[in-house]
Amino acid sequence: MRFRSVLVSALLTLGACASAPKPEPVDVDVTVSPAADGSWTADYRFGKSAPAWAFARSAVTAADKTPWRAQAWTVETPGVSLKRIGRYDVLSADGAPLTGVRIRFKPFTEELEKDYRPTLQFSDGGQAHYTNQFEVVPLANAAAAESLPVDVDSEIIPTRSRLTFDAPGRRALYNGAVLDGRVVTGAGSGGYAYFGDAKAIETGSLAGIVDPGIPSWLRDELDDYLPKLLAQHTQRLGAPAAGRPMVFAAWGGAAQPGVSLNGGVLGGLMQMDLRGQRVLNPDKPVKNLARWFLGHETAHFWLAQTLRVETGADNWMMEGGADILAVRALGVLAPDYDPTRRLQGEVDDCLGLVGPNESLAGVLERGEPQAQYGCGAVLLLAAEAGLRKREPEADAYTFWRRLIDANRADGVVTADEWLEAFGQATGDAELTAETRRFVTEGVADPTAFVATLFARTGVAHSLGADGKIKLGAN
Template sequence: MLFRSVLVSALLALGACASAPKPEPVDVDVTVSPAADGTWTADYRFGKAAPAWAFARSAVTEADKTPWRAQAWTVETPGVSLKRIGRYDVLSADGAALTSVRIRFKPFTEQLEKDYRPTLQFSDGGQAHYTNQFEIVPLTSAAAAESLPVDVDSETVPTTSRLTFDAPGRRILYGGSVLDGRVVTGTGSGGYAYFGDAEVIETPALAAVIDPGIPEWLRGELDAYTPKLLALHAEKLGPPAVGRPMVFAAWGGADQPGVSLNGGVLGGLMQMDLRGQRVLNPDKPVKNLARWFLGHETAHFWLAQTVRAETGADNWMMEGGADILAVRALGVLAPDYDPTRRLQGEVDDCLGLVGPNEPLAGALERGEPQAQYGCGAVLLLAAEAGLRKREPGADAYTFWRRLIDANREDGVVTADDWLAAFAEATGDAELTAETRRFVTEGVADPAAFVAKLFARTGVAHSVGADGKLKLGAN
């Protein structure tokens, strides 16, 4: 295996170097502790008077669209209830201001809809808890939760907080440090705190905790592919702003058929959860799915963290970019990989989710986030092909490296920045103007626009008698 194990003290800062800050008054002070029976407690102490508090991250389960806290959290403080109001889980006590609340919870490990798993469960008993599941904001009343917008956090509703994981005798990995039994951070810090004794593995490109329960054939693939992938991204895109990334890969077991692969990137951490019966034995499509998934998520250390979109509406640049960079990485590191099916899926998603006169920038408002991936990938394919006509050997990495270098200082790539780079890559002002309309206003015939886009830039494709656009080798 290409990963090599090292002493944790050589990889991470020792706990003594990461001492807890001096306590200071905060609106919410939360202490999370393990119990002997496998449950945990979360003790909330409120420094701000409010009759109700809403959990900022209140996603439903992906499988059955039900609130997950109702399945795993129990309020032990008399007179306090945890109820679903509107989009949010809300703590309240019949109008009285809350002072302290104790919650007992079983770590919830199932996939949520458009959010991170509250807990990653490792097969050796280790667990990684998502800090933002504890983030909470004050309300003027429980009923006020009905009118809260889709995205709420402690910045939009100004709330200071302190989150302490208090687990004496347990080894904790958090924020680049190994700590002995205690972590102090904020409830909205956006990371995972790992509790367990798994081996920490490193290369010059990354550090990782890989679940020993992942079937050996795929664990070996993760060991071999991931460091080469991170090294390639760094070579092509420059150093990531997050420094050396860390990866948590957990095995969720083989209870369900098929394969499930979920995860995401937070700060300098990528987390992933693998599960399903197809993972048990060597399987080339599963291997390529895992490789592509790693490529997409790790690309976000650059496309989202080194530079980010100005608004969520413009995340088509980041998501479509990560999709295509994952494909191009496979082309370098696994030359037998055929990207045609994956790229055709991008075209189909784009044209299936953006209708006549619907702007790509409005995809999130329309409830079609997958359009950002598909159409972002389609536009990058065209930019890449146009650039390659002018500079043989150039690719999506080349296009994005220039955008990153030009915007690394302020860390923001706007849609205008991207479109200016598209204009430079293609040398086609008319096509750039039409692409801008597709993004900001919508076009009357999206399929005709994409066909024209590909024809003018040189993306191999054909249009069938049924009008369907079919990609060639790209």
């Protein structure tokens, strides 16, 4: 075990100071505190008058696609309700402007559909809460939630917020700093605030909290494979914008069968929840899955953090990119890894979820986020194969390195820029125009489109008797 404990350097003291400046006025002031029974309270004070507030993060559960707050949050303020309206959880009081609302909640630790887990539960009792679960945006009335865009946040509806975790006597870790139970940030800050007793760990390539209960082989992967992976990504993509990553790895136990690896990357922090019976006795596929998962999540330090997209509709570049980079990293670090099944899954996901004349850009609005992974991966496979025709050493890393270098200054990559790079990689203007159509408006026959895409760029495949595309070795 090469992890060692460390004194996190930025030690911040937030003592009571008589001459402290008065806090700035904000539209929403939230204080989150632990209660004696394991529940927590969230006290909202509204500085801006509105009859309804929508929770910006209102995903449904991965398991049964139901809104999660209804299962874990209770409004204690009389006359105020928390209702599901459209795609959002909404606080309102029959049209009267809200001034203050108290909510009691049980930290929700289950997986959400394409959103960060609200709370990471560590097996020693520690918890890390996702700040943005508390983010709200004002509405003219509750019904206005029906017409909110799919990924609204306080940038789209300007809202100033302050989020204070107030847990006296508990040790907190936020943004690389150890704090004395009090964390002050914005509700839209996109971080996890950890409360618990686990020691922070540190290696040259990462710092973080790894659940003391995590199976030892998985701890070894975090110890051994993760640094190699970060080195590989860095060597091929350049330095990540966020600097040395932080990791929160929670072990959710072996109660459920199979294996569940779930996580995400936020502002230099990779958070993950690992669970399942098969994790206790890992075979090779489970080990490869863990390595692929780490490869995908760490790729987001570049694809999402060094370069970001302007809208959720463009996320196919990031998710498909992270999927393929994870495969290519395994190809280097575990040369006996066979990616065929994984890549076939991408093709099947893409063609199973994008129908005739349905655009890739529209899959999020249509409620098929998984298509962003599959189709993003399919398009990148083609770009990579096209590039390789002229540059035999090139791969998906090469493609993305060029996009990162060209866009590092503004930190944004658009679908136009990606398609332009695709045009350069393939040297095929007609195919690029058809690919643009697939992204922006949809094509009449997606399977025929992907078959053409693979044939023209040189992705090894065949057409099965069932008319489905079957990948060869890529």
